[in-house]
Amino acid sequence: MIAIAKTVLLGLLLISWTDFLPSRTEPSTKTEPSPKPEYTADAQLKLPEHYREWVYLTTGFDMSYNPAGMEMGHHMFDNVFVNPEAYKAFVVTGTWPDKTMLVLEGRRATGKGSINQKGNYQSGETMGIEVHIKDEARFPGKWAFFGFGDAKTAKMIPTTAACYSCHESHAAVDTTFVQFYPTLLPIAKSKNTLAPAYLKEADAPAQK
């Protein structure tokens, strides 16, 4: 009986093995995190839906990029994630490889719920998802920004937008804001990959 069962099992194994070989060339299944950026035929970026399984870099709270601040009437968190392949390369080199995808997820803050009495936590409500992506062959400036609303695809934000100039002039490494990603900044420092413009700014008295 056991011998028969073994033979059947072996047969099944052989069948599944031979089945497996041709399928290796097929694209990965939908449940795996997407390793590469995917675009539609009309050059829109597809939302990397599994970004929540990527490497977590930081959470900003009510960050604002002008002295007056933005009057939004509510508080907001922003969470930053990066695809694991790019993260691993950054740890070794201090900078981003081709096909890096960074996702910034905005979430409305809330203070009222369950046992919470003080402080804020992140609500289930996302407030936009933005992607910063390095695709050297595709974008003349190597990097591009995409902003997702409710749709699963997004058009590239034109290079004349403020996204590009602010990231270019103030971000610490290769147009990304590594100065706000606490585990990455020491790596960039030790690998000497900090942008000259950032180093100059970091030396300015206002920053001390």
Ligand code: HEC
């Ligand atoms: C005035 C400066 C400024 C402008 C303009 C700006 N950003 Fe950023 N961006 C930042 C800062 C600062 C961070 C770091 C956020 C954090 O630490 O949570 C950031 C982080 C990001 C990230 C995370 C990855 C990275 O590159 O560090 C994305 C994605 C992003 N911004 C998209 C955009 C898009 C899209 C626009 C334009 C619609 C934009 N940003 C405009 C300052 C700016």
